[in-house]
Amino acid sequence: MRGGVDMALDEADLPVDLDTGWFVYGVTDADATLPDGLAGIDEEPVRLVVHGRVAVLVSRIVLDRPPGRGADLFAYHGVLDAVAAEDVTVAPVRFGSVLADEQELVEDLLAPEEDYFAELLGGLQGRKELLLQGVYEQELLLGEIVATDPEVADLRSRTRGVPEEVAYSERVRLGELVARAVEERQAADAAYVLDEVVPLTDDLVERPVAGLERAFDVALLVHDSRREELEERLERLAEELHPRLRLQLRGPTAPYDFAGGA
Amino acid sequence: MTMQSHRRSGGYLERPAPSGLADVIEVILDKGIVIDAYVRVSLVGIELLTIDARIVIASVDTYLRFAEATNRLDLLEQGGGKPLDEFIGNMQESGAGRKVKGAVSGAKKAITGGDDDEDEKRPAKKSSSRRRSTA
Numbered sequence: 487m488r489g490g491v492d493m494a495l496d497e498a499d500l501p502v503d504l505d506t507g508w509f510v511y512g513v514t515d516a517d518a519t520l521p522d523g524l525a526g527i528d529e530e531p532v533r534l535v536v537h538g539r540v541a542v543l544v545s546r547i548v549l550d551r552p553p554g555r556g557a558d559l560f561a562y563h564g565v566l567d568a569v570a571a572e573d574v575t576v577a578p579v580r581f582g583s584v585l586a587d588e589q590e591l592v593e594d595l596l597a598p599e600e601d602y603f604a605e606l607l608g609g610l611q612g613r614k615e616l617l618l619q620g621v622y623e624q625e626l627l628l629g630e631i632v633a634t635d636p637e638v639a640d641l642r643s644r645t646r647g648v649p650e651e652v653a654y655s656e657r658v659r660l661g662e663l664v665a666r667a668v669e670e671r672q673a674a675d676a677a678y679v680l681d682e683v684v685p686l687t688d689d690l691v692e693r694p695v696a697g698l699e700r701a702f703d704v705a706l707l708v709h710d711s712r713r714e715e716l717e718e719r720l721e722r723l724a725e726e727l728h729p730r731l732r733l734q735l736r737g738p739t740a741p742y743d744f745a746g747g748a
Numbered sequence: 749m750t751m752q753s754h755r756r757s758g759g760y761l762e763r764p765a766p767s768g769l770a771d772v773i774e775v776i777l778d779k780g781i782v783i784d785a786y787v788r789v790s791l792v793g794i795e796l797l798t799i800d801a802r803i804v805i806a807s808v809d810t811y812l813r814f815a816e817a818t819n820r821l822d823l824l825e826q827g828g829g830k831p832l833d834e835f836i837g838n839m840q841e842s843g844a845g846r847k848v849k850g851a852v853s854g855a856k857k858a859i860t861g862g863d864d865d866e867d868e869k870r871p872a873k874k875s876s877s878r879r880r881s882t883a
Contacts, residue, residue, distance in 0.1 A: 513781060556769045563772050578780035585783075595783060606781075617775065628818050638818070646819045661811025664818050698817060717761065724760035734762040736771075742779035 507584040508535075508544040508591055511565045512576045512740065513603045516541045521572050527561040535588055537596035540603040543569065543576065544591065547584055566740035573710070575611045577603065577745040606746060613688055613709050614738035618720070620675055620701035626730045627698065631667045638663050668698060675731055676702035682723055686716040691743040701731055705743035713738065 509527055516536045524532040526545035534541040543565065562581050569576045585591050596603070632639050641660035645653040672695060679702065684690060689707035708716055717735070724733040766772055 510783065559769065559772050559776065563766075563776055578776070580778070580780035580782050581776055583783045624817065625821060628821050632818065632821065642818055645815065657815045658808055658811050660818060661813065661815035664814040665811060668814070698814065721759050721761045724762070728760050732762060733760070734764055736764060736766060736775070739775060742776055745780045746782075 505549045506546050507549050507586050508542075508588070509547040509562075510579045510583045510585060510591070510595070511543040511545070511562060512569070512578045512745070513596075513607065514541050514543060514569070514574060514576045515539065515607055518569075518574045518576075519572075520574070521568055524565060524568060525561075526565045527558050532565055535591045535596070537592045538600045538604075540596055540600050540607065542579070542591055542596060544585075549584070566742075570614055570738070570740040573612075575607050576740050577606050577610060578740050578742050579745075609688075610707070610741050610744060612711070613707050613741065613744075614713070615741040615743055616706045616708050616713070616716070616735055616737040617704070617739070618679075618683065618706060619703045619734045619736075620679060620727075621699060621732045621734060622701055623729050623732070624698050627668065627671065628664070630730070631664055631671075635663065635667060638667070672701045675727075676704075679723060679727075679733070680704065682719055683716065686712045686719065689744055707741055707744045708738075 509530075511526065511532065514534070516539050518534065518541060520532060520534065520543070526532045527547055528545075528551075530545040530547065532543055532545045535544055545565075559581065566576060566578050585595065632642055638660060641656050641663070645657045645660055650657065676692070680690070683704075683706065687706045687708050691705040693703040693705065695701070695703050706716075720733055720735060727733065764771075766775060
């Protein structure tokens with residue numbers, strides 16, 4: 487736990503006439519230990535403000551500054567993942583949240599939500615997020631659709647190499663059929679993979695997929711004790727499904743998708 | 749600073765490390781506990797983040813893109829009975845357009861600029877309504 491020392495350094499470093507606030511990274515347990523020298527946005531030291539059983543991870547931020555730069559996103563992401571990597575349970579707060587002072591952090595955030603945060607953290611304890619995506623080899627996917635749907639094949643032969651305005655309605659119809667066929671395959675492939683994955687996860691968020699590239703995009707909340715088994719299972723699935731469908735696994739990361747966001 | 753995950757070489761499961769800004773945005777976009785806007789002193793321009801970068805609308809434009817992608821395929825005519833692997837080989841050799849422009853390329857650019865200059869000031873400090881707007 488870090489106390490007043492950071493504060494003192496922190497305030498000494500900042501020009502006194504600048505309006506500053508506290509950038510909020512996430513919520514954690516009151517007895518959490520942060521990695522040494524953890525620095526956040528603008529390299530400001532990250533510290534804990536504790537209330538009851540819970541605490542927030544914050545760092546000083548000058549309010550009159552260009553907002554939301556790429557470097558800020560990297561810093562936010564880096565802080566949360568560094569904390570999670572130390573097996574500290576952390577529930578991310580949405581990027582861009584700044585409170586005016588310590589009193590607000592306690593009175594407006596921690597005190598009224600202590601029970602909620604404690605319960606949320608309890609459900610996240612010992613768990614991390616993994617991101618799993620299925621990525622199609624497009625030519626194989628489209629080739630498969632052309633080969634299995636006679637109407638698609640017919641429309642394709644009638645619209646291919648023809649100026650756009652000539653076969654416009656056929657072209658739209660072709661695209662509609664292909665889009666529908668892609669959606670069917672996305673649903674079927676997602677179901678196939680997730681059936682294998684779900685028993686090893688505590689929670690799962692499916693994100694919408696767009697276009698032709700991805701079959702599915704899911705965030706998984708996985709207990710540390712089951713991660714290895716999950717990875718082995720995914721490796722077997724990846725071998726089975728390639729090259730038509732490639733499996734990509736990112737993480738572990740802090741549980742961004744399981745912290746009660748919209 | 750980011751977590752290292754062991755990467756098995758030669759495996760089929762791909763383990764891409766998040767590297768670019770787009771990757772990070774994809775991980776954190778619209779995520780996390782929401783602190784009510786009345787309490788929060790938002791960083792200016794952050795609302796850009798809430799642009800939904802994942803819209804798919806079944807529009808004529810989308811259909812035309814799908815049709816175009818299908819027609820760009822270099823398949824042999826039906827009945828040729830060639831395995832698909834061979835078609836792929838052809839595609840790669842000819843260097844034909846392998847990527848179909850997604851329906852959703854634009855929105856993610858918004859965040860990099862940070863040049864939105866609307867200047868939100870701190871709201872009245874003791875606002876009566878507060879906290880998470882969604883659970």
